[in-house]
Amino acid sequence: MSDEPIRLTEGMSPVARPRGKVLGHICEHPGCGCDAGWGFAKPRRPSHWFCFGHKADGENFL
Numbered sequence: 001m002s003d004e005p006i007r008l009t010e011g012m013s014p015v016a017r018p019r020g021k022v023l024g025h026i027c028e029h030p031g032c033g034c035d036a037g038w039g040f041a042k043p044r045r046p047s048h049w050f051c052f053g054h055k056a057d058g059e060n061f062l
């Protein structure tokens with residue numbers, strides 16, 4: 001499994017994706033699925049992303 005965000009080459013995007021505040025990360029809190037603005041990561045570790053309401057969850061990864 002890769003933690004890399006999906007990158008689509010320009011011109012190959014099969015689906016129009018929302019633009020603007022979406023940064024490509026989704027909150028990892030079970031059942032949430034909100035746009036995640038807070039990332040938590042240690043060096044050489046996968047990053048974990050959470051929304052504002054669940055960013056406390058991410059502190060468990062630090």
Ligand SMILES: [Zn+2]
Pocket residue numbers: 027028029032033034050051052053054
């Ligand atoms: Zn959330």
